[in-house]
Amino acid sequence: MVSNMEIFEAASKSIIDQDIDKAVEIAKSSLSQGVNPLELIEKGFTDGIRKAGELFDRGQLFLPELMSCADAMKAATDILSDAIPADSRNKSIKCVIATVEGDIHDIGKGLVVSLFTVNGMEVHDLGAEVPSDVIIDKAIEIDADIIGTSALLNTTMKQMKKLEDELRERGLKDRFKTIIGGAPVTERYAKKIGADAYAENAMDGVNKVFQLMKDK
Numbered sequence: 001m002v003s004n005m006e007i008f009e010a011a012s013k014s015i016i017d018q019d020i021d022k023a024v025e026i027a028k029s030s031l032s033q034g035v036n037p038l039e040l041i042e043k044g045f046t047d048g049i050r051k052a053g054e055l056f057d058r059g060q061l062f063l064p065e066l067m068s069c070a071d072a073m074k075a076a077t078d079i080l081s082d083a084i085p086a087d088s089r090n091k092s093i094k095c096v097i098a099t100v101e102g103d104i105h106d107i108g109k110g111l112v113v114s115l116f117t118v119n120g121m122e123v124h125d126l127g128a129e130v131p132s133d134v135i136i137d138k139a140i141e142i143d144a145d146i147i148g149t150s151a152l153l154n155t156t157m158k159q160m161k162k163l164e165d166e167l168r169e170r171g172l173k174d175r176f177k178t179i180i181g182g183a184p185v186t187e188r189y190a191k192k193i194g195a196d197a198y199a200e201n202a203m204d205g206v207n208k209v210f211q212l213m214k215d216k
């Protein structure tokens with residue numbers, strides 16, 4: 001019998017090895033063995049993509065290889081996200097989610113969309129590289145409660161400040177609660193720019209949204 005720890009390690013390795021078939025096989029077989037899909041995403045596949053990022057950082061992995069790692073990650077997490085049990089109690093919470101302008105990273109944002117959806121929220125996923133005015137216009141159109149944005153680059157996190165500034169300029173700051181996330185983003189940065197919450201990961205995001213809705 002293979003332990004969960006061994007499965008997480010194999011999942012992580014499949015991403016670093018850019019082995020899409022292996023990643024899919026691990027996702028499928030783990031589900032049939034009753035492994036918690038969220039735990040497998042966090043402790044297995046996410047660990048792998050972060051390690052791949054470190055190798056890239058040290059020049060030991062090139063961009064096309066990192067892209068193959070990302071493809072394997074997406075294939076596995078798509079399967080696992082579909083298997084997370086859904087909760088339909090929070091349909092009244094409407095969210096607009098996007099990766100900010102100039103930033104193509106959408107894996108983390110995709111997990112946020114999946115977890116918000118399975119936790120019963122109505123999620124409007126605008127994709128990646130989305131300008132702040134487009135995000136705000138969509139939030140107005142659907143009468144959103146929450147605007148969630150993701151940034152993975154030091155150079156694009158300033159788009160989150162731009163969004164806050166635009167909300168203030170348009171007199172909309174009190175109408176929507178904002179939540180931000182992504183590797184370079186911190187709680188401190190959220191406070192500095194006036195975002196309502198920061199989330200370390202997708203599940204933290206779900207809990208923070210519930211908290212924001214209580215305070216609303």
Ligand code: B12
Nearest residue numbers: 053104105106107108148150153154181182199201202205
């Ligand atoms: C995969 C990856 C890519 C893939 C992206 C594929 C895709 N479709 O997303 C590819 C290969 C295309 C890529 C491209 C680039 N990348 Co890249 N990439 C990564 C890598 C390895 C992993 C990111 C990831 O998917 N992590 C896994 C997910 C699950 O984690 P996450 O994104 O952090 O999201 C979680 C939380 O942060 C949180 N969260 C995130 N967003 C939000 C939003 C909300 C609302 C909430 C509630 C929560 C939340 O919840 C998520 C799930 O738990 C990182 C390294 C790293 N450590 O982050 C580098 C990294 C981000 N990339 C980097 C760079 C430099 C680039 C490029 C500029 C490279 C180049 N020279 O072209 C380009 C970017 C081009 C552009 N304009 O955007 C740098 C950024 C440095 C910096 N700080 O500015 C990093 C840190 C790598 C490095 N160490 O050098 N990249």
